Amino acid sequence: MAKPVSIEVWNPSGKYRVVSTKSMPGTRWINLLIAQDCRVEICTEKKTILSVEDIVALIGDKCDGVIGQLTEDWGETLFAALSRAGGKAFSNMAVGYNNVDVNAANKYGVAVGNTPGVLTETTAELAASLSLAAARRIVEADEFMRAGLYDGWLPYLFVGNLLKGQTVGVIGAGRIGSAYARMMVEGFKMNLIYYDLYQATRLEKFVTAYGAFLQANGEQPVTWKRASSMDEVLREADVISLHPVLDKTTYHLINKERLSTMKKEAILVNCSRGPVVDEVALVEHLKQNPKFRVGLDVFEDEPYMKPGLAELKNAIVVPHIASASKWTREGMATLAALNVLVCQDLIIELHLILDQVQFI
Ligand SMILES: NC(=O)C1=CN([C@@H]2O[C@H](COP(=O)(O)OP(=O)(O)OC[C@H]3O[C@@H](n4cnc5c(N)ncnc54)[C@H](O)[C@@H]3O)[C@@H](O)[C@H]2O)C=CC1
Numbered sequence: 001m002a003k004p005v006s007i008e009v010w011n012p013s014g015k016y017r018v019v020s021t022k023s024m025p026g027t028r029w030i031n032l033l034i035a036q037d038c039r040v041e042i043c044t045e046k047k048t049i050l051s052v053e054d055i056v057a058l059i060g061d062k063c064d065g066v067i068g069q070l071t072e073d074w075g076e077t078l079f080a081a082l083s084r085a086g087g088k089a090f091s092n093m094a095v096g097y098n099n100v101d102v103n104a105a106n107k108y109g110v111a112v113g114n115t116p117g118v119l120t121e122t123t124a125e126l127a128a129s130l131s132l133a134a135a136r137r138i139v140e141a142d143e144f145m146r147a148g149l150y151d152g153w154l155p156y157l158f159v160g161n162l163l164k165g166q167t168v169g170v171i172g173a174g175r176i177g178s179a180y181a182r183m184m185v186e187g188f189k190m191n192l193i194y195y196d197l198y199q200a201t202r203l204e205k206f207v208t209a210y211g212a213f214l215q216a217n218g219e220q221p222v223t224w225k226r227a228s229s230m231d232e233v234l235r236e237a238d239v240i241s242l243h244p245v246l247d248k249t250t251y252h253l254i255n256k257e258r259l260s261t262m263k264k265e266a267i268l269v270n271c272s273r274g275p276v277v278d279e280v281a282l283v284e285h286l287k288q289n290p291k292f293r294v295g296l297d298v299f300e301d302e303p304y305m306k307p308g309l310a311e312l313k314n315a316i317v318v319p320h321i322a323s324a325s326k327w328t329r330e331g332m333a334t335l336a337a338l339n340v341l342v343c344q345d346l347i348i349e350l351h352l353i354l355d356q357v358q359f360i
């Protein structure tokens with residue numbers, strides 16, 4: 001029997017019981033649920049990652065819907081428990097849903113939602129920040145200053161890479177990959193090469209139009225190319241950012257062999273999911289190629305890093321914060337609440353908010 005988990009309750013007399021496994025930013029999401037007669041229970045347990053057992057205890061005997069987190073394992077056990085408790089709706093507070101077994105949800109008649117769109121620009125901005133920080137060695141230079149090592153300007157001090165005129169490679173040119181590509185092309189006048197299963201027509205049109213604009217103003221135009229294979233991107237690009245979904249086709253997409261085909265001074269950024277990169281192979285590659293740099297927001301065994309990564313100067317590591325802007329996190333919470341309401345048929349004035357809701 002799992003220990004009871006601590007909770008905070010809003011609108012105790014509400015007719016429908018909706019559980020959030022974590023406290024989330026803002027109050028709009030809570031007010032939306034309360035307005036539709038929900039009793040909202042938020043787990044206040046101190047531990048960061050809840051176990052399946054903890055969540056089964058939270059669901060209890062009666063639960064209409066759950067908002068959960070990407071750190072949780074939403075599979076057979078949890079969807080069976082939610083279905084037994086009368087629940088028909090689950091929303092991940094994330095766009096990625098590799099932690100959710102959608103087949104199991106279908107089996108138990110639970111609709112699943114995610115939160116795309118509101119995090120596109122925020123996530124792309126972090127990928128752009130990591131690209132810049134790696135290119136200009138900002139973290140290393142900051143550590144150097146704080147260590148009191150700076151004793152005057154020098155021609156070779158923290159020399160990095162100029163982005164203008166170089167090629168940015170995007171693997172997975174969906175919402176976030178395309179937003180990142182636009183930032184790098186427009187902001188730094190980089191040429192684009194991308195690989196995706198589908199053609200990114202709007203992105204191509206954007207780069208074509210921007211290239212024409214630059215040319216009309218007497219500048220070198222930017223160009224784009226849709227690569228026929230991922231390997232073409234890895235060979236040709238100077239900065240490569242990974243933005244595919246994580247599934248069987250993208251697991252260890254970047255491995256030892258592929259790393260060896262990249263330029264020796266390339267920059268690799270990962271703001272997608274950790275297992276897209278074979279992190280052990282990456283650590284080895286970084287050791288062998290000190291001018292190869294990475295910016296990582298995600299890791300193969302979060303919250304852990306593979307041995308050796310933390311000691312490497314050519315790696316910038318941040319704790320899965322790509323979507324962490326206030327606006328975005330409040331938007332994700334709002335979308336997650338709306339997903340639960342719509343899936344559970346609890347919305348009274350559906351037409352007022354339906355356009356804000358996203359389904360997988
Ligand atoms: N680090 C973070 O905090 C965040 C991470 N993410 C991750 O980013 C991912 C992408 O998000 P969105 O851009 O909104 O999704 P999206 O669905 O718009 O884009 C994903 C793209 O990946 C492409 N793709 C799928 N399989 C591929 C393959 N084998 N090779 C190349 N491309 C492939 C798809 O065709 C699609 O265009 C999410 O699934 C999530 O895992 C998203 C938000 C924040």
Ligand SMILES: O=C(O)C(=O)CO
Nearest residue numbers: 093094095096119323
């Ligand atoms: O939304 C996601 O998929 C994340 O990783 C966190 O925003």
